[in-house]
Amino acid sequence: MSKSSSRLALIGMMGAGKSRVAELVGQHASVPAWDLDVLIEREQGFRIAEIFQRRGEAYFRELEQRTLAGLSLRPGPFVLALGGGASVHPQSQKILTSHFAVVWLDAPAEVLYQRAYGPDRPLAARGASFFETLANERRPIYEGLADWRVDVASIPAEKVAACILSWWRGAADA
Numbered sequence: 001m002s003k004s005s006s007r008l009a010l011i012g013m014m015g016a017g018k019s020r021v022a023e024l025v026g027q028h029a030s031v032p033a034w035d036l037d038v039l040i041e042r043e044q045g046f047r048i049a050e051i052f053q054r055r056g057e058a059y060f061r062e063l064e065q066r067t068l069a070g071l072s073l074r075p076g077p078f079v080l081a082l083g084g085g086a087s088v089h090p091q092s093q094k095i096l097t098s099h100f101a102v103v104w105l106d107a108p109a110e111v112l113y114q115r116a117y118g119p120d121r122p123l124a125a126r127g128a129s130f131f132e133t134l135a136n137e138r139r140p141i142y143e144g145l146a147d148w149r150v151d152v153a154s155i156p157a158e159k160v161a162a163c164i165l166s167w168w169r170g171a172a173d174a
């Protein structure tokens with residue numbers, strides 16, 4: 001791989017397992033695992049749903065972009081779970097393309113919705129039909145950014161993490 005592969009970014013729709021799998025990859029590879037949403041919540045002192053409610057989605061998207069830009073300056077190795085919408089911002093796409101090995105966790109929208117539905121995710125709370133439309137809109141973006149895609153529909157998070165780690169090690173050696 002021509003770009004740096006010492007920073008690994010997990011992208012994909014809500015419910016794909018990015019947060020859980022990043023933790024597992026971090027543990028198995030003995031590298032730090034960061035979660036963009038957690039970093040934003042810590043910095044802001046509010047949960048994501050509260051940030052959406054108080055400041056709106058556009059404000060949250062700027063926070064995602066700024067936080068990702070900050071992380072891209074940190075030396076690797078580390079693994080980062082993005083939020084599902086964090087790879088939509090054009091500036092974030094540039095950062096991902098130039099500073100990260102990018103893995104897309106993919107599954108059909110129905111599967112992801114079942115996993116994502118709940119009060120913590122304001123956009124999943126808008127219902128299955130909105131979720132599916134959003135997933136279809138974002139699909140080409142994830143596809144364009146990904147160095148590798150993994151189908152997470154019917155394999156457990158532990159196995160997803162093992163597959164990704166093995167791919168990452170291969171990418172680092174390439």
Ligand SMILES: Nc1ncnc2c1ncn2[C@@H]1O[C@H](COP(=O)(O)OP(=O)(O)O)[C@@H](O)[C@H]1O
Pocket residue numbers: 012013014015016017018019020021081115116152155156157158160
């Ligand atoms: N491969 C998987 N198979 C089944 N459930 C999973 C898998 N990966 C994650 N989950 C579960 O799905 C939910 C969403 O996972 P999470 O890591 O928060 O996803 P994301 O960060 O992509 O939104 C959690 O309850 C998690 O335990």
Ligand SMILES: O=C(O)C1=C[C@@H](OP(=O)(O)O)[C@@H](O)[C@H](O)C1
Pocket residue numbers: 012013014015018019037048082083084085086116120121122123
């Ligand atoms: O897809 C999105 O727009 C969002 C995904 C969430 O993260 P996960 O993908 O980790 O659930 C979180 O950033 C926020 O609720 C918005």
Ligand SMILES: [Mg+2]
Pocket residue numbers: 018019020037081082083
């Ligand atoms: Mg997450």
